[in-house]
Amino acid sequence: MTDHDTVDHTGPCGSSGAECAGGACGPAPAGPTGPVLPGPSAGQGRGIFDKELLDRCISCGFCLPACPTYALTGQETSSPRGRITLMRALEAGDLAPDDPTLAEESSFCLGCRACETVCPAGVQYGRLLEQWRDHQWSGRRRPWIARALMMLVSRPGLLRLQGLVRRHARGPGEKAAPAPSAPSSASATASASASASAPSSGKPPEPSQQPVSLMLGCVERGLYPRVSRAARHLCPEADVPTAQGCCGALHAHNGDSATGEKLARRLGEQLPGTILTTAGGCAAHLAHHLGRDRVRELSEYLAEKGHRPAGRVMVDGRRARAALQDSCHLRNGLGVTRPPRELIAEVADYVELPSAGKCCGAAGTYSLLRPADSKKVLDPKLSEVEAADVDYVVAVNPGCLRQLEQGLRRARSRAKAIHLAEFLALATEPEPGRPDPASRAHGPKEP
Ligand code: SF4
Numbered sequence: 036m037t038d039h040d041t042v043d044h045t046g047p048c049g050s051s052g053a054e055c056a057g058g059a060c061g062p063a064p065a066g067p068t069g070p071v072l073p074g075p076s077a078g079q080g081r082g083i084f085d086k087e088l089l090d091r092c093i094s095c096g097f098c099l100p101a102c103p104t105y106a107l108t109g110q111e112t113s114s115p116r117g118r119i120t121l122m123r124a125l126e127a128g129d130l131a132p133d134d135p136t137l138a139e140e141s142s143f144c145l146g147c148r149a150c151e152t153v154c155p156a157g158v159q160y161g162r163l164l165e166q167w168r169d170h171q172w173s174g175r176r177r178p179w180i181a182r183a184l185m186m187l188v189s190r191p192g193l194l195r196l197q198g199l200v201r202r203h204a205r206g207p208g209e210k211a212a213p214a215p216s217a218p219s220s221a222s223a224t225a226s227a228s229a230s231a232s233a234p235s236s237g238k239p240p241e242p243s244q245q246p247v248s249l250m251l252g253c254v255e256r257g258l259y260p261r262v263s264r265a266a267r268h269l270c271p272e273a274d275v276p277t278a279q280g281c282c283g284a285l286h287a288h289n290g291d292s293a294t295g296e297k298l299a300r301r302l303g304e305q306l307p308g309t310i311l312t313t314a315g316g317c318a319a320h321l322a323h324h325l326g327r328d329r330v331r332e333l334s335e336y337l338a339e340k341g342h343r344p345a346g347r348v349m350v351d352g353r354r355a356r357a358a359l360q361d362s363c364h365l366r367n368g369l370g371v372t373r374p375p376r377e378l379i380a381e382v383a384d385y386v387e388l389p390s391a392g393k394c395c396g397a398a399g400t401y402s403l404l405r406p407a408d409s410k411k412v413l414d415p416k417l418s419e420v421e422a423a424d425v426d427y428v429v430a431v432n433p434g435c436l437r438q439l440e441q442g443l444r445r446a447r448s449r450a451k452a453i454h455l456a457e458f459l460a461l462a463t464e465p466e467p468g469r470p471d472p473a474s475r476a477h478g479p480k481e482p
């Protein structure tokens with residue numbers, strides 16, 4: 036089964052999924068515009084999925100306009116509704132486990148969970164996808180790149196080795212990290228005028244008096260240790276326990292949710308009190324397994340503690356123009372959207388990209404497993420960055436940071452990708468008598 040009909044982008048009320056107030060008009064009637072996939076058979080299922088979760092979908096189609104892969108293909112099977120229909124067919128035994136469409140669509144899905152935010156029935160698509168991949172990607176059917184990465188991050192010795200090779204944030208009593216370097220073609224200087232603190236967004240849990248432990252993160256330890264150093268610089272009250280493993284998000288998203296949960300619980304024991312993380316994806320995974328009150332992503336933590344940036348980020352004598360790329364799981368899983376925007380707006384001129392809340396195509400291992408599709412998801416965003424003429428694109432997840440870095444470099448953009456921690460750390464006073472490191476990095480503009 037490879038060919039499928041395209042369905043309408045609107046709900047029965049005429050609104051798109053994003054606009055619909057919540058499905059007040061009820062489910063769309065089944066009809067010629069509906070999916071043409073096999074329906075579930077009566078009787079016992081295979082036990083792959085949580086039946087209650089699978090049954091929750093009412094096939095209304097409100098999620099279709101929110102789905103980046105549906106936007107790419109226009110194919111029902113590449114939509115959330117189409118994939119849930121595939122899951123039901125798999126569960127019911129109407130499709131063989133080795134059906135190529137199952138393999139393709141379980142892999143093509145970004146796992147961005149944008150569909151959850153517009154679903155009137157409260158379908159937990161992210162959980163269903165984990166259960167699907169637990170079955171679909173078991174054993175040797177798991178892509179070898181995912182296998183290799185999961186093996187790497189599961190070994191504490193290898194993680195410690197990364198810390199030795201790349202100096203990460205240090206423990207209490209050690210010198211705080213210096214501010215990160217500034218972008219080429221941009222000079223970052225400080226303004227003594229501090230601005231108002233950023234309010235928190237949504238309905239965060241009550242702040243606790245617990246100790247705070249900074250999570251170093253697997254990707255960050257290897258690729259971006261400077262992000263952890265900048266976070267430590269912003270939150271000197273946080274401890275940085277040296278013995279900390281992987282949070283397990285990588286496993287949960289790549290077909291081994293049991294190990295994903297085990298690693299999350301172990302990390303919860305290794306990091307006392309509030310777990311502070313600079314990775315939106317890790318925050319959502321940990322919050323799911325340890326409880327929301329145990330976990331804070333950096334921007335919401337700073338907002339809650341009323342962080343007041345010391346200065347502004349300047350570029351060529353003017354306030355920098357900066358946009359945000361949301362982390363999908365931070366936005367769609369935890370609902371954190373305002374704190375990073377408000378923090379950026381404290382220190383620079385904030386520019387909202389039209390697709391800021393849409394996936395950048397990084398999606399964990401996706402950019403490695405499906406580089407061509409990942410690029411297709413990212414490319415429209417790169418055009419928006421150029422149109423907006425921003426100096427920085429700020430990320431709140433290391434995977435997004437890597438994706439944006441590579442994309443902007445490929446597009447020969449003058450904009451620089453930067454993590455929020457580094458960006459906020461740029462807004463500090465340069466030491467008296469010492470050249471501003473940003474000025475040293477300032478060079479001629481690229482053509
Ligand atoms: S996942 Fe939600 S929005 Fe999408 S078809 Fe099912 S019930 Fe409707």
Ligand code: SF4
Binds near residue numbers: 144145149150
């Ligand atoms: S997780 Fe993202 S890519 Fe996958 S079905 Fe939902 S919206 Fe589409």
